[in-house]
Amino acid sequence: MPELGNLVAFFDFKDGRDGLLHFSGMTACSETLSVITRRRFCVQATDNTGKPASTTPARDKNKPTLDRYYKLVYFILHDKFWIGHGLVNSDWPKLEEEFNHIGKPSPKPKGIIDTVPFISSGTKLAQLAVLFGLGEPSLGYYNNCEENYDAIKQCRDAMPILDMEKEKDMGSNIYPMISHLRKFQQPPEKATTKSARGSEPRKSQKLEGKENPPRKSLAESPSSLEERLLVAMKEDRVTFFDFKKGSNGLLHFGGMEVTSKTLVVINETRFCVQATQINGRPARNTPAWLKNEPTLSESYDFVYYMLHNKTWIGHDLRKSDFPMLEKECKHIGKSPPRPKEIIDTVPFISSGSKLGKLAVLLGLGKPAARLDCRNCQVNYNAIKKCRDAMPILDVEIEQDKESNMHPMISLFKKYQQPPEEETTILFGHEEETTKRKSPQGKVKDGGVRKSLRLKEASQRLKKQSM
Incomplete structure (x- = not known):
């Protein structure tokens, strides 16, 4: 050559x-x-x-x-x-x-x-x-x-x-x-080129001793859309979501409600909203040409219905998406949706495993080009491809028998760490209660005790000044 x-x-x-x-x-x-x-x-x-x-x-x-x-x-x-x-x-x-x-x-x-x-x-x-x-x-x-x-x-x-x-x-x-x-190219004398005017069709290229990978039979899955939907409706559901600030200054929300075992999409939505101030009004740094965009208050009911008391799956939900969603809900005076469970893909990617490295190449955790509200769909597609890559990397496919989860979701759950800190926001009150777990597993109301100590100290200072 x-x-x-x-x-x-x-x-x-x-x-x-x-x-x-x-x-x-x-x-x-x-x-x-x-x-x-x-x-x-x-x-x-x-x-x-x-x-x-x-x-x-x-x-x-x-x-x-x-x-x-x-x-x-x-x-x-x-x-x-x-x-x-x-x-x-x-x-x-x-x-x-x-x-x-x-x-x-x-x-x-x-x-x-x-x-x-x-x-x-x-x-x-x-x-x-x-x-x-x-x-x-x-x-x-x-x-x-x-x-x-x-x-x-x-x-x-x-x-x-x-x-x-x-x-x-x-x-x-x-x-x-x-x-x-x-290395896989055929020698020129063996390859038959097709003339511009059209000649005999070229034989399919095939390496000696190698066969094309077998294709999955259609009979392995339900034949009709109705049958697939009936099977999907019997499964539990999980929710993929992403809520981040986009390159255009707006907040981009993407959500997908899917079945827990087969990842069939049941409901999907994405939209953009303006960020808000503490008083619920649009933020001042919103570009002038986006001032007519709605705030989260107009889509709050839909977001709450899609996310509340559901299992959430996404990338960096704990440190990025969930806190930002809580902040916006607080600004508009609404109670934020609460997860039944959070499955974050960050620990899996950070594990250094072969499948974790491949997941990054497949797009897991990578922002979508130009369309920030499609990040959720990018992560969803990457997770499905990771499932197809498990046999290629000789990763044992384990099914969670108790929860009947998709193999990749079961794998993600193994890498989850118990949350060290759990914050509960009390709307209508000035103070927040923070519950921390000690190494022995006992719950300590550290936030309430700290606020009481501050009140006692302020009272002592007032008495001394008098």
């Missing part, structure tokens, strides 16, 4: 559901995978004459064809190593076809690293790559390239978790994951 050179190109070129062709391309350093150039756009498909195809929807007739961007595409791709999912069978033939339609020479690769053989190998790293989203089509069609790029970087971070050594090409400093992907 030829040398990679200093630059590699990630790209994706596919038909979108909107009838347009979606291109996304990135050039990156072959040693560090740092992005140098990033472009993405949509164009109309063309016919053999180079004119827009008749299949283009009427609303997109004003969109350009590839003729406007062909120089940019040529600059990004030509004479570079291409990296992507399904390039040989799908993206490259489609790109050649469009370049032929507009009468322009198509870019040629220095070499192709297709991730399909790697995914089909069934190795542990390949199974993790699927969980990271490698090769999974995105709803934003031209985001596929960036998602594959991110998945490859996550695979590199997952190598130490699987006790894999960094692999480098001899005599070069190529990015370890690229070196690993090159």
